[in-house]
Amino acid sequence: MTETASILTRADENLPGSLDRLFDLVRIQSISTDPAYKAECRKAAEWLVAELTSLGFEASVRDTPGHPMVVAHHAAAKAGAPHVLFYGHYDVQPVDPLNLWDTAPFEPSIKELDGGRKVITGRGTADDKGQLMTFVEACRAYKEINGALPCEVTILFEGEEESGSPSLKPFLEANAAELKADYALVCDTSMWDRDTPAISAGLRGLVGEEIVVSAADRDLHSGMFGGAAANPIHILTKILAGLHDETGRVTLDGFYDGVEETPTQIKAAWETLGQTAETFLGEIGLSIPSGEKGRSVLELVWARPTAEVNGIWGGYTGEGFKTVIAAQASAKVSFRLVGAQDPDKIRAAFRAYVTSKIPADCSVEFHKHGGSPAIQLPYDSSLLNTAKSALSDEWPKPAVVIGMGGSIPIVGDFQKMLGMESLLVGFGLSDDRIHSPNEKYELQSFHKGIRSWIRILDALAA
Amino acid sequence: MTETASILTRADENLPGSLDRLFDLVRIQSISTDPAYKAECRKAAEWLVAELTSLGFEASVRDTPGHPMVVAHHAAAKAGAPHVLFYGHYDVQPVDPLNLWDTAPFEPSIKELDGGRKVITGRGTADDKGQLMTFVEACRAYKEINGALPCEVTILFEGEEESGSPSLKPFLEANAAELKADYALVCDTSMWDRDTPAISAGLRGLVGEEIVVSAADRDLHSGMFGGAAANPIHILTKILAGLHDETGRVTLDGFYDGVEETPTQIKAAWETLGQTAETFLGEIGLSIPSGEKGRSVLELVWARPTAEVNGIWGGYTGEGFKTVIAAQASAKVSFRLVGAQDPDKIRAAFRAYVTSKIPADCSVEFHKHGGSPAIQLPYDSSLLNTAKSALSDEWPKPAVVIGMGGSIPIVGDFQKMLGMESLLVGFGLSDDRIHSPNEKYELQSFHKGIRSWIRILDALAA
Incomplete structure (x- = not known):
């Protein structure tokens, strides 16, 4: 058994406990946009600090004029290993209209869907608590087997991503030296489909x-x-x-x-993904693209x-x-x-x-x-290619590089303020109902997401 | 002292008690459009029945599929006197946004405005509880002095006027014989201005x-x-x-x-009222007419x-x-x-x-x-002219016949179903803020309104 294989096995064995910890975090009602939930946001930050401290990180809650940040540091096993900054956010969207939820938004549960797929239900399971916990649990498996981490790891968890991140820029400026790393890893995006991992290169x-x-x-x-x-x-x-x-x-x-018009070869690559207006919109009960005429749905949501x-x-x-x-x-x-x-x-x-x-x-x-502003990341870089290969080892189909409709402002700030290239890898699916009633995160996304980060950290340190 | 003068004097003496009774009625939260206030609507109906019974009316609460009607009858002093049906409504509009009220909507009070004018504050004071009570209190003064009423009087109070009057037509049909009178008197309209009483002849x-x-x-x-x-x-x-x-x-x-275009002579009569876009809209903080271009504000709200x-x-x-x-x-x-x-x-x-x-x-x-549908009443009739003269005796300036922007559906039903001509006399003012926060009714409107009905009943019986 190679070392990586043992760590992956440990992640598999840990899964019940990983889920318990995620449920604890989802139960905290950290709605950042509504001042009534201020104390809950702080509670989420404190919960994360306690968790990271127990894993051997030097972690702290950092006050801002808004909701606090969580910052944590952990050394690498060997000198000269790369230093990564992992970013996620612990705040969530409001839950109204409450009457449309099948189960209470802050009482997470595992539900079995038709066809035997299991999902984790609750506000924030996909956006972004489930995603950030894939990285934390990857670190846990690593530490438990190796007593160390392969890369130097800094973690930054924000509590205002769903309300425009007002404190983020000033915080990055004030703590630039502490937060600067070789690469930023961001886990707040989606897969292409259930079997195909994706790296996002364009962000509106x-x-x-x-x-x-x-x-x-x-x-x-x-x-x-x-x-x-x-x-x-x-x-x-x-x-x-x-x-x-x-x-x-x-x-x-x-x-x-x-x-600018999207380069022809990129549009051609998107064409091969086989997504049509019928398939893309059919999932949400629609069929006719509503935006600019004469463009594919992928172009509309990724590049317009x-x-x-x-x-x-x-x-x-x-x-x-x-x-x-x-x-x-x-x-x-x-x-x-x-x-x-x-x-x-x-x-x-x-x-x-x-x-x-x-x-x-x-x-x-x-x-x-x-x-x-929008962000455009390279379509071709060493960081991107390393991650692509690591992800392709874990999932049934090879990883694809895609655009993305949403905004993750911090990626631009990492680029401009800290001079870091970001890697955007996430395990959400388009039917996760993020920002809507009945948000869910696939159990497979959580499990294989943890395994994916183990592989990526490993590959980066190699 | 003539008999009418004694009755008017009694109305003056009664004023403090009349206000107490109006306050009792305003305190009942009879919002017809919101099912949560169903019991309050019934309470208002029962309060009115008790009040009318104490004045010697044969009065009852009449159930409908919605909120109940109040029907009351009182004979005339002399055979051959005209029979009038008086209509008003005891239901009121919702009160939101509550934070914009200076005093609680269902806690009526008397407030002195700049210039010494006194107003009665509270939801329904002008629309329509204060108005309907002018007629009830006119009957009280009459009864106290004469022990009788000059006309045969039937009273119909509705509890669904603010929510489309769904039960009204079926009720009129089922009780046509009981409700048919010589004339209908309706008190749910406004004066031209503080000194000038008005009879409304056109209703949108x-x-x-x-x-x-x-x-x-x-x-x-x-x-x-x-x-x-x-x-x-x-x-x-x-x-x-x-x-x-x-x-x-x-x-x-x-x-x-x-x-149809409004007849030229009627538009000319409206011109003489001296209302401009600046005066009409100035009261509510606006200055530019927003509707069809090239028409006066009075035409826009009365005839378009x-x-x-x-x-x-x-x-x-x-x-x-x-x-x-x-x-x-x-x-x-x-x-x-x-x-x-x-x-x-x-x-x-x-x-x-x-x-x-x-x-x-x-x-x-x-x-x-x-x-x-819209209603057009005659601009010239014996009923109209009798009332015009009686009102002109009470108020500083002679009564005018005007159009009206709002809808009082029952007037059409009285015309079509019971063959009755209606007389629309009311004592509201355009700044009463009906349907808005801080609704009020002028104390003068309440007091001289009572006196006006005494004069009108007297003139109709003469």
């Missing part, structure tokens, strides 16, 4: 804006004032409806500045920018009917960015557009919710 | 619709699916934004069928049809940000009708328009919330 950026349109100085009776008084919901719907033209393109001035309304509200929304003209109407809008799109310019263009649509006797307020 | 109709647009079968992560998956908020905002063209006209097919979005919601609306693509988005939409516009045709045209805008892989549900 994000700009979030909340707008509040105000008209009359009070709610009005629509009989008494309707037809004469401005209705802020009408103003808002016209603004939002005007964000896209008939071909699905975003209409903001200069929105496509910095957006978007404008999406994430929330809207105004007027009477309770049971029954109320013939009111509201004083205010609000929306939360986000933009996914690609290439060299500038978040600040996009925000300014959006605000200028909205302001131009507000009648002279009405007003609008803007609230900023985070902003980050 | 109402069609209410709730729509729910559904796209994916779950909430989605906007990073993973944004740009490819349909966003129901986008679909909804495009639908709602398309309801009006650039000139403010409603775009539905056939929407203006049955809408409208489409208004009364509520909209979808996606994440809590604190912070959630990059979600919602599975559903909803809106409540109402149409104010004039002339011979057909509520059923308008509803059908709206549904056809909405359905035509739903992508093939998405769906929409409709929920009906009431529908009633």
Whole structure:
């Protein structure tokens, strides 16, 4: 038995205990965007510090103006081994609408699906508690067999990833020397499919804006004032409806500045993945791509920018009917960015557009919710190729390099502020319902995810 | 001292007790649209029956499939006197947003405004509890002085006016013989201004619709699916934004069928009232008319049809940000009708328009919330002229005949089902904030309203 094989076997034997520990972490209600859960966020950070300390890390909770960071260090078995920084986040999305959950979001359980697949249910199981624990449990197996780790490991767990990471940049700046490593490993992404591991090389950026349109100085009776008084919901719907033209393109001035066409050979590689509008959208009960016309669904979600309304509200929304003209109407809008799109310019263009649509006797307020540019990682590097090979040893099919629709702002910061190349490997699946009711993480993802990190650490140290 | 003068004096002396009784009624939280307040609605009905019984009426609570009616009868002092049916409603609008109320909505109080004007604060003080109590207290003064009433009086109080009056028509049909009178008196309207009483002759109709647009079968992560998956908020905002063209006209097919231009002499009479966009909208913090271009504000609210979005919601609306693509988005939409516009045709045209805008892989549900045609009462009749003269005796300025923006469906039913002409007299003011936080009723409206009904009953019996 080779040394790696013993460590993998130990990870298999540890699985029941690994699950118990993950369940403990999922039970902590660390919703970062809602101030009511502040203490729970701290509790999650403290739980992780205790866990890492018990594994021999030098770990601590680090205060920020928002939710705390967790930082931990562990030396390598041999001098000259590479130094990796592993990043994950312990915070989770809100759980509403609660009535759509089949089981309570913070009471994790194992559920057997049709066909015998087992999944771990609960908020944060896939995004990102289950994923970050794959790395922690990989370290555990290593330590238990070898008493050491093959690489020098620094761990950074954040508690604000789901709320725009306001404290992250200042924290990286203030602790650059401590956090700088040779590579960053990030586990917050998905596989291509159940059998095919994936390394993500393109990440869309994000700009979030909340707008509040105000008209009359009070709610009005629509009989008494309707037809004469401005209705802020009408103003808002016209603004939002005007964000896209008939071909699905975003209409903001200069929105496509910095957006380049995806290289033909990359589009061709994506074609071979066999994903169609029917297969991609069929999983969520849809069939017709809704964005820019004439592009494949993979190109739309991996390589094209978007404008999406994430929330809207105004007027009477309770049971029954109320013939009111509201004083205010609000929306939360986000933009996914690609290439060299500038978040600040996009925000300014959006605000200028909205302001131009507000009648002279009405007003609008803007609230900023985070902003980050897109990231493009190399399609070919030693780090990438080492990981590709290690992953291909673990899973039924070889690893693929893909784009990614979501945003992980820290990858850009690692690049710019700490000069580190990041490796984005994750074991989520597209039907994990992250950010939705009934979030789950495949038991296979958790188990083989742990084994994958063992293989990657091993290969990096070789 | 003439007999009428003694009765008016008694009404003045009664005022403190009249206010106590109104306060008791306002304290009952009779929100008809919210099922949670069902018992409170019944309590209001029972309170009114007790009150009317104590005044010598034969009064009873009458069950319906919804909230109960109150019906009461009292004979006239002399045979041959006219028989009037007085209508009001004891139900009130919801009170949200509660945080915008200066005093609790169901704890009425008297407040002195700048300039020494006194107002009665609380939900329902103006719409319609304060108004209906003007008539009850007029009857009290009459009975206390004369031991009798000058006209035969039937009273009908409804408890579903704020939720589309679903039980009203069946109740009128089933009890037509009992409710038929010579005239209907309705007290649910406003004065022209603080000094000028008004009789309303035109009433807009109402069609209410709730729509729910559904796209994916779950909430989605906007990073993973944004740009490819349909966003129901986008679909909804495009639908709602398309309801009006650039000139403010409603775009539905056939929407203006049955809408006639207001006669020139009536528009001219309205011109003399001296109301401008600045004065009318200035009161609510606005200045620019928002509806059809090229029409006066009074024409817009009294004589033109409208489409208004009364509520909209979808996606994440809590604190912070959630990059979600919602599975559903909803809106409540109402149409104010004039002339011979057909509520059923308008509803059908709206549904056809909405359905035509739903992508093939998405769906929409409709929920009906009431529908009633517009009403036009005579601008010249014996009932109208008698009331005009009685009101002009009570108030500083002579009474005017005006249009009205809101809907009082029962007036059409009185006309069609019971063959009765209605007289619409009310003492509200345009700044009463009905349907809004901080609803109030002027103490002067309550006091002189009571005196006005004494004069009108007297004049009708003369």
